Amino acid sequence: MSRIDGRKNDAIRPVKITRDFTKNADGSVLIEMGETKVICTAAIEDRVPHFLKNSGKGWITAEYGMLPGSTQTRKVRESSRGKVDGRTQEIQRLIGRALRSIVDLGAVGERTIWIDCDVIQADGGTRTASITGAFVALVDAFYKLKEKGQIEKLPIKSMVSAISVGIVEGEHMLDLCYQEDSNAKVDMNIIMTDKKQFVEVQGTGEEAPYSYEDLMEMLRLGEIGNQELIRHQKEALGTIADEIGL
Numbered sequence: 001m002s003r004i005d006g007r008k009n010d011a012i013r014p015v016k017i018t019r020d021f022t023k024n025a026d027g028s029v030l031i032e033m034g035e036t037k038v039i040c041t042a043a044i045e046d047r048v049p050h051f052l053k054n055s056g057k058g059w060i061t062a063e064y065g066m067l068p069g070s071t072q073t074r075k076v077r078e079s080s081r082g083k084v085d086g087r088t089q090e091i092q093r094l095i096g097r098a099l100r101s102i103v104d105l106g107a108v109g110e111r112t113i114w115i116d117c118d119v120i121q122a123d124g125g126t127r128t129a130s131i132t133g134a135f136v137a138l139v140d141a142f143y144k145l146k147e148k149g150q151i152e153k154l155p156i157k158s159m160v161s162a163i164s165v166g167i168v169e170g171e172h173m174l175d176l177c178y179q180e181d182s183n184a185k186v187d188m189n190i191i192m193t194d195k196k197q198f199v200e201v202q203g204t205g206e207e208a209p210y211s212y213e214d215l216m217e218m219l220r221l222g223e224i225g226n227q228e229l230i231r232h233q234k235e236a237l238g239t240i241a242d243e244i245g246l
């Protein structure tokens with residue numbers, strides 16, 4: 001079976017990472033994965049949630065949203081409904097966990113980094129694009145803190161990126177677009193570090209339970225995709241990546 005956009009099953013969509021996309025946040029990135037586009041910002045606040053007061057440690061938290069015009073059918077603004085739906089909660093927690101896993105929170109000091117991921121165009125893989133883009137925004141925010149002399153070195157232990165994989169019409173595929181995602185029997189999100197370690201794997205075979213062999217094949221594809229994303233992140237960060245030893 002050939003894919004809609006002619007990609008090989010183990011190929012990711014064209015990736016573009018634009019830094020300094022907007023000017024007010026400490027880090028601001030537009031990430032494009034094919035037709036999926038997400039703005040990821042990182043803003044630093046000099047206080048921490050209650051449970052971390054006087055601990056000397058920092059915190060990273062994330063919010064995620066889809067603009068009404070980002071989806072094929074208009075997405076009602078969550079603010080106008082007065083509550084955040086389950087999918088949004090799951091995604092923002094996932095983004096927060098992914099980024100906290102690679103940061104030395106003890107070295108951040110009592111600061112909170114607010115990550116905001118806003119989907120301006122959705123075509124599958126918005127949570128994974130959010131994580132990949134947010135990592136770059138986070139590095140930029142920490143770098144600013146370092147330039148101001150507020151931290152000595154960037155409190156980053158590894159790089160992190162994320163990609164989706166799935167089984168569509170019996171074939172294992174990397175980086176699903178919306179049409180593939182909506183036909184997928186198995187849908188998985190794989191979050192990994194540059195050292196090829198797993199941070200989180202979300203894999204649902206609700207429609208069709210999958211085998212051990214399927215799982216191994218999807219993990220293999222996920223590693224290929226994430227390694228490529230890490231290359232794009234490094235390229236986008238340019239000299240900063242070298243300077244901080246990424």
Ligand code: UDP
Pocket residue numbers: 071072073075087122123124125126127128164178181
């Ligand atoms: N989608 C949509 N409206 C929604 C949720 C999802 O149009 O309320 C589309 C969108 O293109 C999204 C895709 O369905 O990227 C897959 O959604 P999923 O919940 O699997 O999350 P994602 O793959 O974006 O992380």
